[in-house]
Amino acid sequence: MSEANRSAEPVAGPTIRVLIVDDQALFRRGLSVVLSATADIQVVGEAADGEEAVAKVEELMPDVVLMDVRMPRLGGIEATRHIHRLLPATKVLMLTVSDQEEDLYESVKAGASGYLLKEIGIEEVAETVRAVVQGHSPVSPSMTSKLLAEFNALSRRATERDETPPPGLTDREMQVLRLMAQSKSNKDIALALYISENTVKNHVRNILEKLHLHSRMEAVTYAWRKRILDPRELT
Secondary structure (H helix, E strand, O other), X not given: OOHHHHHOOOOOOOOEEEEEEOOOHHHHHHHHHHHHOOOOEEEEEEEOOHHHHHHHHHHHOOOEEEEOOOOOOOOHHHHHHHHHHHXXXXXXXXXXXXXXXXXXXXXXXXXXXXXXXXXXXXXXXXXXXXXXXXXXXXXXXXXXXXXXXXXXXXXXXXXXXXXXOOOOOOHHHXXXXXXXXXXXXXXXXXXXXXXXXHHHHHHHHHHHHHHOOOOHHHHHHHHHHOOOOOHHHHO
């Protein structure tokens, strides 16, 4: 479990509405029972494939969707793309057995807010759901290690590192992007930079617009691939 997940605790406020999407009925039921036992999370529905998930999201408008990757009819990545287009405020958290880097990258590009392997303890899922709502982008440690290994390899092969901000990105927006890459929430970024959370939200929105991206995770991945951020900053 990442630091972001460990720090996420139940907070006073509206109940978090969750939709569970998985083609394994027994897994859906077990997850539903565990999440429903928490006071701040309400399971509003279940879906057995991506096509049903998109329909249920339109009907139920959940805050968070727990999404499997490999499913019949419509897979989780494509369903995430549809959901992000329909309801961008709904967070999609991938929960899967797939440890393929390609699935991670495609999920991020589709707009997923996190990527967890099913090796996570089922009782930890509630903490992760809260973390996503609080603005974190959790990724399973083993997947993070693969990301860092790839980016370190890129760094070693590079003759020089381009530290120039992308066109139009201000120094302040670069500071925000670096903190986003460290899985900092809007509140954490605001405290670190001595600015308000609303100002942070404006910076994040501007970063996504300027880079023509769709999610915080996609912005961070873009920064890694362009070597704007040093992988050592994420350790």
